[in-house]
Amino acid sequence: MANNSLAFTNNVFEALCSYLNDNCIIYRQIQHQATYTSEESSLARGEDLSIDGKALLMKVDDQFHLFVLSAAKKCDWKKIKERFNTKKLRFATNNELFQLTGLVPGSMPPFGRPILAFDLFIDESIIKNEKIAFNAGLLTESIVMQVADYLKIVNAEVFSFSIDK
Template sequence: MFNKIIEFLEENKIEYKKIHHKPTPTSEDSARERGEDIKIGGKALVLKINKEFKIFVLSASLKLDSKKIKEYLKIKKVRFATKEELFELTGLFPGAVPPFGKPTINLDLYIDESILNNKKIAFNAGSLEDSVIISTEDYIKIAKGEIFKFSL
């Protein structure tokens, strides 16, 4: 997945910084290893919405508000993908999911407005040991996710 993300960035002529670090299972660990503020971290969560899975990206310093997701998407049920479902869908483990949907990961993408508050976004890029940092402007341009507020 890491190579796929780097290829995607290069194909789109996106400037990026890559960082190899010790495994970081949490957003706090990732921010510390990157030497960056946690708020620029893009936390990518895979949720099951009715019968489909989708990726939701928000600032790593915030929590997800499932009520806002239900209201915006006009749905009744939402839950996190299990570890097994996540691996089956993406081939990745929790904490390694990058903040991209189609075509990188074949899932629809939703981006929280909190991502727009920072000049750059940092994220684990398909592993717990590899991070990438790009400008938020470039991220929004290539990620092509639907933007709305779903953070607390």
Template sequence: MDKTQQIRNFLEENSVTYREVDHDIAPTCELSAKYRGESMDIGGKTLLFKDKVGFKLFVISASLQVDSNKVRKILGSQRLRFASEKELMDLCGVVKGALPPFGRPLQDFDLYIDESIFRNERIAFNAGILTKSFIMNMNDYKKLVEPTICHFSKEEK
């Protein structure tokens, strides 16, 4: 089963209402927001990092940037890197830019969410592919995830 169908099944099994949006290929947060017709703020940008222990998922508002020094501090790790495109495909079954904002049970990774995500009433994300997005209510998203909530965004200027 592909990642998009896994997400769809997960949402439906948990009685979550969501909007599915088909769009042109959107490899960036800016394009995804444009095609969805939504603010970039509600986008959930999901990144897979590897530290000395293993891989971890981090979700942040698409309008912000990750401060890798803060991530290192959260993980207590000096060494940190993004997952490679091959690792994203091998571990998650997705290409860069299509990683959904869910850890367990959908993806076997610890999940860290920047507090910026919760400023919004909705969350939008590429649903395992670059041509489909899901948009859902933030309260529903909160019920589905068991994250470590922290602050790892760069300070807004």
């Protein structure tokens, strides 16, 4: 099973790089030791935590959605519940994350379709930065790119759902 999960994970990384290349996006790829938190990742990349795009897979009612916010912020559950007019909201479990994506916590890139099969929602904290940095489907591979380019190639709704830590 480990070989299958590694292949699935590599496919996300490879699909992401291909998608960026196909769309003529300039990006910096960084190989580093495995990182499990946003803080570790930003240190490994030599970038500020505020440009780190933290991707959270969350279940809203009966649907999973991907939410991206600056790692320097925390998720405001109330704003998401208001946006979706629901009381049912939770993080995907590690098992659900793996079953739905083949990924482990900390490796989720901030991309919905066509990379990952989820609707994508981006917090305003992301669009205030010039760059976005993120683990790219692997705990050992990161990408840094311009936010303007990121926004050009993702199909996402932008709204405010973060608060200061």
